[in-house]
Amino acid sequence: MAFEGLADRLQGTIKKITGKGKVTEADVKEMTREVRLALLEADVNFKVVKDLIKRIKERAVGQEVMDSLTPGQQVIKVVKEELTELMGGEQSKIEVNNKPPTVIMMVGLQGAGKTTTTGKLANHLRKQHNRKPLLVAADVYRPAAIDQLQTLGKQLDLPVFSKGTEANPVDIANEAIKQAKEDHQDYVIIDTAGRLHVDENLMGELQQIKSDVNPSEILLVVDSMTGQDAVNVAESFDEQLDISGVVLTKLDGDTRGGAALSIRAVTGKPIKFAGMGEKLDQLEAFHPDRMASRILGMGDVFSLIEKAEAEVDEEKAKEMQNKMKSMSFTFEDFLEQMDQVKNMGPIDELMNMMPGSGKMKGMKNMQVDDKQLSHVEAIIQSMTKKERVEPSVINASRKKRIAQGSGTSVAQVNRLLKQFEEMKKMMKQMTNQKKGKKGGMNFPFM
Ligand SMILES: Nc1nc2c(ncn2[C@@H]2O[C@H](COP(=O)(O)OP(=O)(O)O)[C@@H](O)[C@H]2O)c(=O)[nH]1
Ligand SMILES: [Mg+2]
Known part of the structure; x- marks a missing residue:
């Protein structure tokens, strides 16, 4: 989707400065230069970029950042806030007339x-x-x-x-x-x-x-x-x-x-x-x-959750969230959620909204399309209950049996097992971020 290039470009810069325990003016200068180039390359109007960079610079070398314990993260926070302001700050809703319509x-x-x-x-x-x-x-x-x-x-x-x-x-x-x-x-x-x-x-x-x-x-x-x-x-x-x-x-x-x-x-x-x-x-x-x-490549967890809430049965969604949190989410649950997942729209669209999915090359390779979902369903259906709940027991001979039973190949079974592990990892990141804990992404201000 749009901005993928921009997000990709900014990743390196963000990583570099986020980890810094001390941020000098030179660091800020280098970072803003990178951000400026990335924005221009993304076709942001040059005057808009100029103003934005000026504000970022002023704030990034200010006391608020320099005196903080995590200056690197503070700098990125400033960039995020300024970008947010640039796009209007608060969400702007439809003006409703007092008297309908x-x-x-x-x-x-x-x-x-x-x-x-x-x-x-x-x-x-x-x-x-x-x-x-x-x-x-x-x-x-x-x-x-x-x-x-x-x-x-x-x-x-x-x-x-x-x-x-x-x-x-x-x-x-x-x-x-x-x-x-x-x-x-x-x-x-x-x-x-x-x-x-x-x-x-x-x-x-x-x-x-x-x-x-x-x-x-x-x-x-x-x-x-x-x-x-x-x-x-x-x-x-x-x-x-x-x-x-x-x-x-x-x-x-x-x-x-x-x-x-x-x-x-x-x-x-x-x-x-x-x-x-x-x-x-x-x-x-x-x-x-x-x-x-x-x-900034931090993903859009909230839109994803909103989308899930709009489409998914509320009780089920709560149950699913609890399972995500406790990491007890299994293939069994996955199968049960399949229809609801299907209702949420194309998988790759959902993937785009997940934090870090833009830069995780592994995720890009996932390419779960809707047709593949039926294969996935068949594979899970060919698993025994134990296998669904505890996929680690699935050894080579079990894989062969599952592939035969579902009319797929061992490679496809392997891929699904790997994807499922990735998915569980991402779920963990997401739920951690939602709780405001330091998750895998390490952006505590999100
Ligand atoms: N991919 C994509 N296509 C869109 C979107 N919005 C509109 N389109 C397509 O853009 C084309 C023109 O849309 P239309 O509503 O007829 O434009 P209008 O002439 O302004 O009324 C159609 O083929 C739409 O399907 C969008 O958000 N994404
Ligand atoms: Mg029209």
């Missing part, structure tokens, strides 16, 4: 992900906040855009308001709000048209919708793959519409991502959500501190 306008260039995000956001509001949203098809220039929204509505089983391509977007928006009031919908999410470039006519139309419906939110949807251009686009949309927030899409892609991060600094408008894939549940609330952790 809350009207949200989605704006942005063509292909940025407005229509998809309209569906994702509706799904998010319903799932996380138990709200009733109405989707509004106000992109009247392309019939396909209306069909697309209607398809999303069907998939999500949510109502879509449309008047075809003949009606005027302003009328559509007004009528949709009226309808939402009658139907007691809590949210109205308006999917507007986009153009390939910032365009006066379109801006005029969006301004008119804005002044007519007075939305609580105007969310600018930005494709994080578009590089520095994203910053310019954000500036013009903000100038003309005074946007209330930003949704960064396609952060799952192989983008350097830095440009997108500059948007908050340049426009002063908060990033509210991040799109992490094409699927309708792949929208995450944007947490600047968690993103900073991800960027």
Whole structure:
């Protein structure tokens, strides 16, 4: 996913300075130089980098760091805090209207992900906040855009308001709000048209919708793959519409991502959500501190746990967490959790969120894809109860028997056994971090 390169680059620097018992100005200078290069390489706007580095330097050579017992760690803490500030500090939530419905306008260039995000956001509001949203098809220039929204509505089983391509977007928006009031919908999410470039006519139309419906939110949807251009686009949309927030899409892609991060600094408008894939549940609330952790390669344990909590049966989740803590998690439990794990989405996506998984080459090689899950299931099913609970008893002849029974190979059985051990190790790290104890990662401030 995005920022992987940045995280990889920063690892060496972080390690070097974290371990230091004494940090000199020269150390700080070297570290900030590395951080500066890494950020520039990740396509963060150069002015943004300059300001950031200046603040990091000031604080890193300050008393707060130099007088502490763990100056190396304090320096990294400063970097993390400044990165968090750069991305907006606190999480910024959707502004809710006192009197429903809350009207949200989605704006942005063509292909940025407005229509998809309209569906994702509706799904998010319903799932996380138990709200009733109405989707509004106000992109009247392309019939396909209306069909697309209607398809999303069907998939999500949510109502879509449309008047075809003949009606005027302003009328559509007004009528949709009226309808939402009658139907007691809590949210109205308006999917507007986009153009390939910032365009006066379109801006005029969006301004008119804005002044007519007075939305609580105007969310600018930005494709994080578009590089520095994203910053310019954000500036013009903000100038003309005074946007209330930003949704960064396609952060799952192989983008350097830095440009997108500059948007908050340049426009002063908060990033509210991040799109992490094409699927309708792949929208995450944007947490600047968690993103900073991800960027610094510390993983994003909290999003992972949140995701687990949203998908996994709560009782079971507690049980699982207790087992993780006591390290008594077995193949037996693994099998039981399999369906719930499947519900959480692609394994490699989950892996990306785990601390250190970006830099642990072993983890990258795991490549557990969803198809492989059925092999895994078969292998575990071929184990005896004892083997599931105490895998250390699985010797060569048992491996052969298990492979035969599951229609796999001994190599596959070996791989699973190894992966399971890795997984248990990671679980241990995660639960230690959550308790705030010094875990394997050694970042006590997380
Ligand atoms: N990988 C990925 N693709 C996305 C994401 N958001 C949108 N897309 C894709 O981007 C393309 C354009 O999206 P669409 O919603 O039609 O953009 P619009 O023109 O702004 O309405 C579609 O193929 C979407 O599936 C995301 O977060 N990740
Ligand atoms: Mg669209």
